Amino acid sequence: MSIPISGTHFGLTAGDYHATIASVGASLRTLEFDGRPLVVPFDADEVRPAFRGATLAPWPNRVVDGRYTFGGVAQQLPLTEPGRGHALHGLATWLDFTAIDRAADSVTLAATIEAQDGYPHRVEVAVAFVLDDDGLHTTVTGTNTGSSPAPWGTGPHPYLVAGEGRVDDWTLDLPADRVLTVTEDRLIPVGLADVMGGPFDFRAARPIGDTFIDHAFTGLRRDADGTATVSLIAPEGTGVAMTWDAACPWVQVHTADRDIPELNRLGLAVEPMTCPPDAFNSGTDLIVLAPGESAAAGWTIRAL
Numbered sequence: 001m002s003i004p005i006s007g008t009h010f011g012l013t014a015g016d017y018h019a020t021i022a023s024v025g026a027s028l029r030t031l032e033f034d035g036r037p038l039v040v041p042f043d044a045d046e047v048r049p050a051f052r053g054a055t056l057a058p059w060p061n062r063v064v065d066g067r068y069t070f071g072g073v074a075q076q077l078p079l080t081e082p083g084r085g086h087a088l089h090g091l092a093t094w095l096d097f098t099a100i101d102r103a104a105d106s107v108t109l110a111a112t113i114e115a116q117d118g119y120p121h122r123v124e125v126a127v128a129f130v131l132d133d134d135g136l137h138t139t140v141t142g143t144n145t146g147s148s149p150a151p152w153g154t155g156p157h158p159y160l161v162a163g164e165g166r167v168d169d170w171t172l173d174l175p176a177d178r179v180l181t182v183t184e185d186r187l188i189p190v191g192l193a194d195v196m197g198g199p200f201d202f203r204a205a206r207p208i209g210d211t212f213i214d215h216a217f218t219g220l221r222r223d224a225d226g227t228a229t230v231s232l233i234a235p236e237g238t239g240v241a242m243t244w245d246a247a248c249p250w251v252q253v254h255t256a257d258r259d260i261p262e263l264n265r266l267g268l269a270v271e272p273m274t275c276p277p278d279a280f281n282s283g284t285d286l287i288v289l290a291p292g293e294s295a296a297a298g299w300t301i302r303a304l
Helices: none
Strands: 009-013 015-020 027-033 065-071 073-074 098-101 108-111 124-132 133-143 150-151 171-173 176-182 189-193 214-220 228-233 240-246 250-254 268-273 287-289 294-303
Touching: 009 108, 009 124, 015 124, 015 133, 027 133, 027 294, 133 150, 133 287, 228 250, 228 268, 240 268, 287 294
Parallel strands: none
Antiparallel strands: 009 015, 015 027, 065 073, 098 108, 108 124, 124 133, 133 294, 150 287, 171 228, 176 189, 176 214, 214 250, 228 240, 240 294, 250 268
16 A cells, blocks of 8 residues: 555544544644644645645744854855755654654654754754644654754644635734834844734734734743733634643734635634744754653644
8 A cells, every 4th residue: 555645644542532643754644633624634646735734843933144153164065945945844844754663542653853963962853742632733843863962943834724715714812012023025034023003913802804914922921920912703603722832922914815715814824933934044942852852742632
């Protein structure tokens, strides 16, 4: 039996939830609650489009121009976002992960980012997916198995689906006080700004409408236990929420604008991140893993 082009698939079931994980990129391919999609899916035998559901490591988002300096040494990464000229979403998105633990409601996948031009470090990435009555819980752990310190960051890339319709129809609750402003053409970070009164102020839930969003947010308002929650509600009352703890002080939100009408604004990308865009240059919230050291971050997607 041939392996689908998106890799080996692992189906998870718990109560009314069902998820499918694809091994290439440790990607969340499908997630449903009582038959209702909570993320934009992709077919098993297609190249995963637009990073849907991929695990982002050893950096989320962009490294501007693919250039950075670490430990006094200048590095040049491959430009994987050619239209804007950046290195996008890390090096793990096309690795074929291997299952190291498996159950009916869980799977842990692992792969190694080998030392290479632009990132001369060896880091093992383990991604644990656990499904239960509270939704899908994901934990990403990076471990430096090399001999020198390694810069590290991570995050997911799901496109959330609230229900019928598209992004314009849904109501967003985004409890973030600050937004990272960017240049219009290349989305290069400029500086932090307060969201108050501006187009990105969704601290009081309101419809997204035709607002274009492809920005990182911080200053997250959290519950007493340190949990941040972004929720998305459709007009008929169904919805989806994503939660995470203090390991991710940032979240990228993108309205998935595409030039192809049938693909335009199908879902809202919500990407909790351990660091902001271009952290390899700014150093903001960048994790540096010493040899043998690990760092973990996690998030949950659940139905509303």
